[in-house]
Amino acid sequence: MDKPTLDPEDRHALVSNINLLFMLLVLAGVVVRWYALGRTSLPWPGIVFLLIFLGNAVYLSRLGSSDIAAGVLISTLTVALFVSGYNTGGFAGPIPIISPLIPIAAFLLLSLRAGFLSLMVVSLILLVLLTLHLSAKIPDNLSAETNLMVVRYVAVTLTVLITGLVASAFVNSHRKLLSKVGLSAHTDYLTGIANRRSVSLEFAKETARARRNGSWISTLMIDVDHFKRFNDINGHAEGDECLKRVANVLKNAVARPADLLGRYGGEEFIVVLIETDPLGAAKVAETLRAEVQAQNIPYEDGKSAVVTVSIGSFSSSDSGTQREDVLIKHADLALYKAKKAGRNRVVAQLPEG
Known part of the structure; x- marks a missing residue:
């Protein structure tokens, strides 16, 4: 099985940061959705996703396995893409904006195979959401336009932040790799002294x-x-x-x-x-x-x-x-x-x- 692209230290930090940012996005979405429902009922899907991200954060803080945490993160995001996308107006809502981040995260945090699988699943979910939207089978977003704009802002900002984090982690990992290659080119593999x-x-x-x-x-x-x-x-x-x-x-x-x-x-x-x-x-x-x-x-x-x-x-x-x-x-x-x-x-x- 192919290995993750990033080294373990960078990978653990990136999983933690992405998990935290998505937890904040879901929290913002839950609050906006709660107000949209007139504060009479709780948006349970969002609350469930929030609890999963929170549990993942606690698990990572206790030096849990990055493999497991990354798997939970990508799986939760994939399910959330469909559920939240369906409940927030499909392509009229903010959720599809973040969809490119899911396969990117899968490529970097899991493996090439997981990345390609995520790419296909996310593409299929977006196609289903579009089909439902065009068939008028997706509920209208009940949020006021101002609230919806705030959530869109949060989603776009989150996308920018995570893209920056991913790029930073990749550059850092690439520099470490170049450093190791440079060191091995000048070091005797057996004794550790200069070659x-x-x-x-x-x-x-x-x-x-x-x-x-x-x-x-x-x-x-x-x-x-x-x-x-x-x-x-x-x-x-x-x-x-x-x-x-x-x-x-x-x-x-x-x-x-x-x-x-x-x-x-x-x-x-x-x-x-x-x-x-x-x-x-x-x-x-x-x-x-x-x-x-x-x-x-x-x-x-x-x-x-x-x-x-x-x-x-x-x-x-x-x-x-x-x-x-x-x-x-x-x-x-x-x-x-x-x-x-x-x-x-x-x-x-x-x-x-």
Whole structure:
């Protein structure tokens, strides 16, 4: 079954607001109808609808289900369209004015299927009201013209307000969706840190800034040691958890907001340290290595070996090497040396000169 168009928070607020506005419209209609009947009898259909809307409002205020409340709202409005339309003069009365709001609300608050169903039912009700009206089978509206004008004013104003609410809710929901899409485009789905594309975009900006300012910039390439072995022993689900834990350690250790951290691919991560010389980069790299080892993530239950990382570091203050591809190339070379030297260590590739 298709889902509602709006997100849950916007949907709950919109159901509450539409329910409240229609409750006020029905209240106004009940008062006008009561005066039209000479205050001798109560307009029971309107009172019943008023009580339903009131009950729905109470239900929503107690954090009731938006699905149920929206269903009650749309169903009540659909029945009210025919009953109130019939009792208030058909197309000579104010009720048909609000009819477009019912399928619109059904589309947004329920689902596409419910919206199309509501569209057909409302169209059928309007056709029936028109047929009855043309056949002179609808009772005349007993309200004075002034009172009828007031109710029409309320109905038109209500239509404008609800249209505004619907448009506002839709725009707000659309903005949230765009924000989520933007976030997912720059975030690694598994670890929650920046993905390679996001790091690359920021990396280019930082290297350009370093060249302009003549400042240091350092790159750390980090690889989880023997990760294939970890996956073979524990399975890919545990492997994913391992990567999440490593990423979380890196995120907590790379504390400066200006520095960049991302998942470069597979079990490899990248850290870009802004305005950091070789000594500073070595300190950060050693902290990262030690913090990961301190997590004591075992390769195998009952065995002493724990997950570690190897880190390659390269720092540059030379504009000739302060390019993303060059920095990563040298940091990768240092990482290769760290792994060749036995893993679980930091190796710095020194800048030439």
